[in-house]
Amino acid sequence: MNPIKRHLIAGLAGVAVLAAGSASVSAETWKYAFEEALTDVQGVYAQKFKEEIEANSDHEIQLFPFGTLGESADIMEQAQAGILQFVDQSPGFTGALIPEAQVFFVPYLLPAESEQLGDFFRNSKAINEMFPELYAAQGLELLTMFPEGEVVMNTKEAVAGPADLNEVKFRVMTNPLLVESYKAFGATPTPLPWGEVYGGLQTNIIQGQENPMFWVESTKMYEVTDHITFAGHNNFTTAVMANKEFYDGLSDEDRKVIDDAAKVAFEHILEYQNGLTEKSVAKIKEAKPEMNIVELTEEQRAPFKAAAAEVEAKFIEMTGDSGQKILDQMKQDLEAATQ
Incomplete structure (x- = not known):
């Protein structure tokens, strides 16, 4: 091999080594914590998210199910501090941090079970345009919201x-509006x-x-x-x-x-949630046949629905004009999704 060609090949090899080294430096491990077990809804979402990230980049995702890094308040603090790159947390626990997020706890606002619910979360202006600004003010990038x-x-x-x-004595999340609901x-x-x-239920x-x-x-x-x-x-x-910031x-x-x-x-x-409620009912009935599982009639629900108006008024009282705008937009989005 002539000296010029040998020098060229050596140079190209050196570039390849540098490129490989650069790629390995840029590949990172990102931490993602959530409030449920790996086999629960948030865990299933997290595993799919991890699968997609790792299939389409050099990065890795490390998952932390409920309890591995503390309670919900702990993982939120870690996400805001940048210790975690990703966090999945219900607005129920972010109510004090982002008061407007409590809108999801106005009773009878969201359909309990509806084919249109996915369309609402997918296309809602409140969720996709208004909430990201509120989360950003708390150092968080809102990636998505979904029903469970x-x-x-x-x-x-x-x-x-x-x-x-x-x-x-009814346990609720540390959410002011949920307290008002009950x-x-x-x-x-x-x-x-x-x-x-x-343990609280066990000991009454x-x-x-x-x-x-x-x-x-x-x-x-x-x-x-x-x-x-x-x-x-x-x-x-x-x-x-x-x-x-990340x-x-x-x-x-x-x-x-x-x-x-x-x-x-x-x-x-x-898609994963299709039929999930029914499967869970069947498992509970198999494990505890005497468990009483009932669905209230519309007549029985009426007084609960009447109480919802009081809770909605409390939400507006807590959040002012910002909450009113979010609530009004969500109602418009829900109407559009159910047409």
Whole structure:
């Protein structure tokens, strides 16, 4: 081989080594924490998000299910501080941080179960244009919001109306509007971290809690309660966020990979939830045949719906003009989605 050609090949090899080294330096491991187990809805979403990121970039995603990094408040603090790059947290826990996010807890605003619910979350101006600014003000990039399923009341005694919740200590998330909701429903709302709920029900410190059906089944809340009531009052919503400084500092290419992964995982989780409530009901009935599972009639729901007006007024009182605009836009978005 002549010297010139040998020198050229050596040079090209050196460039290749430098390029490989550069690629390895740019590849990063990103941390993502969420509020549920890997096999629950948030965990299934997170795994799909991870799969898409790793298939379309050199980056890796490290997942942290509930409890591995503390309670919900802990992972939010870590996300805001940049210790975590991604976090999935319900607006129920961000109510004090972003008061307008409590709109998702106005009873009977969202359809409990609806084919149009996916269209609402996909196309809502409130979710896709208004909420990102509110999250950005708290150092968070809102990637997506998605529903997790109809919320049920899980209690020691049967519930057929607000009178049955009188003096019932009902666990709620640390969310001011959710507290107001259960006050309006006649209960004694009791904010508790999730880690204390099973023991609280077992020892009768509390006598009820609410969550989607899959969560009641997976966390075995049915073991320490006797009644599950579908009142149709809400659908559990969650939000996936990135630390904003981290997100804004990425290349256009990396931001696109993240945005695309969030969209693919969104469609995946909606499909995953088809029939999930029914599967959870079947599992609970198999594990505890005597469990009383009822769906309230429209007549039974009427007094709960009447109380919802009081809660909506409280939401406006808490959030002012900003909350009113969010609420009005959400109502328009919901109407468009159900046409």
